[in-house]
Amino acid sequence: MTAVASVSPAQQPTVTSSYGPTNQTETFGQIKAARMAVKAGRAKAHADLLVTVYEMFNGILNPKQLEGLRLLVTQFPQQQFNATEDRRTDRPEGMLGVTCFDCHANGHTNGAAHLVGDIRPQEFRHRIETPSLHGVNIQRLFGSQRALKTVEDFTEFEQRAAYFDGDHVMAAKKGANMLERGSQVQAMSEFMEILDFPPAPKLNVYGELDAATATASERRGEALFNGKGQCVRCHQAPYYTDNTMHDLRAERFYEQELANGMMMAHDGAIKTFPLRGIKDSPPYLHDGRCFTLEDTVEYFNLVRQLHLHAEEKKDLVAFLRTL
Ligand code: HEC
Ligand code: HEC
Numbered sequence: 001m002t003a004v005a006s007v008s009p010a011q012q013p014t015v016t017s018s019y020g021p022t023n024q025t026e027t028f029g030q031i032k033a034a035r036m037a038v039k040a041g042r043a044k045a046h047a048d049l050l051v052t053v054y055e056m057f058n059g060i061l062n063p064k065q066l067e068g069l070r071l072l073v074t075q076f077p078q079q080q081f082n083a084t085e086d087r088r089t090d091r092p093e094g095m096l097g098v099t100c101f102d103c104h105a106n107g108h109t110n111g112a113a114h115l116v117g118d119i120r121p122q123e124f125r126h127r128i129e130t131p132s133l134h135g136v137n138i139q140r141l142f143g144s145q146r147a148l149k150t151v152e153d154f155t156e157f158e159q160r161a162a163y164f165d166g167d168h169v170m171a172a173k174k175g176a177n178m179l180e181r182g183s184q185v186q187a188m189s190e191f192m193e194i195l196d197f198p199p200a201p202k203l204n205v206y207g208e209l210d211a212a213t214a215t216a217s218e219r220r221g222e223a224l225f226n227g228k229g230q231c232v233r234c235h236q237a238p239y240y241t242d243n244t245m246h247d248l249r250a251e252r253f254y255e256q257e258l259a260n261g262m263m264m265a266h267d268g269a270i271k272t273f274p275l276r277g278i279k280d281s282p283p284y285l286h287d288g289r290c291f292t293l294e295d296t297v298e299y300f301n302l303v304r305q306l307h308l309h310a311e312e313k314k315d316l317v318a319f320l321r322t323l
Helices: 002-006 028-057 063-072 092-096 151-160 168-174 181-192 216-226 293-303 310-322
Strands: 113-115 127-129
Touching: 028 063, 028 092, 063 181, 151 181, 216 310, 293 310
Parallel strands: none
Antiparallel strands: 113 127
């Protein structure tokens, strides 16, 4: 490739297509052969991965769940990773797209943030952080603000719309993969719905602290969560979500201004994310603005004007870590 690039354009023989002369030097046959070579390499890597997945889960998952898992680790075209020239990588494997589990690593999250697809103008598109898929089975709203009603809906439209920043024309141009609802979407969702929250050995069947195993600080934290902190008004046991949305109106505390090309706009209503397993998925809030659980407690201390003391904040964090 370097040798070709060093020849000046005037010396290069250009290719004539059925429409006439073009400005490119590689023939369509050569381009196609290069793509097919990449595909063959990826197909082999994918087949090897599937053998591992199959060996790991055969006999534990039913065939439909295995098929769902296969689709969750299969690459499909996406805005930044696709077979057109508009892509973010020189690496050939980027041509085939992304897999669901690239971002939702092992059904959890890699913590990466994206610009939300639903909002325009551009400066108003805020960051959204990849949520964990643990416990999607007990949840009723999907997406921090879109509030789609089922995992199936989210799975189907993630690829058609969110993968392409909400631009269906771009999706058609870059080769969106249309999942078939009754078989593929259903199988993928069935697999996601068995991804449980991590174990929480200190919680009883109601999702409350077991007094026998919890420390004094954790118990004080639980009392604050249900009392002075009023967290329980939106985060109820056993999963610590009310499965609805709330507008916390944080914009009361800042000027709405343009910073680094991004408008610090109001957020509106956001889904109450469940707090079960919360210690495992930093950063926090829909856009990852809080890096630690300590930060989230401080955030709610501010937006809800709770006047918590330093010890109370520590106890609340100790409780959050048991969930
Ligand atoms: C490029 C990274 C990325 C890829 C790839 C990706 N997701 Fe997501 N996913 C996200 C982000 C970011 C959100 C949050 C969207 C929002 O809040 O509106 C999300 C949200 C979700 C949700 C809703 C979770 C919740 O708690 O509300 C589901 C379900 C989901 N994705 C499934 C999938 C499936 C299935 C695929 C593959 C078809 C996939 N995702 C591929 C980044 C990704
Ligand atoms: C009025 C309802 C409401 C109350 C009260 C409330 N929360 Fe939340 N909580 C939310 C909403 C809505 C979100 C998502 C906000 C966002 O992403 O911007 C959230 C997010 C969180 C998160 C981050 C979840 C994640 O997945 O990133 C934590 C941690 C949290 N709340 C803890 C608390 C604590 C501790 C209290 C009490 C001090 C509390 N919340 C009180 C509604 C509430």
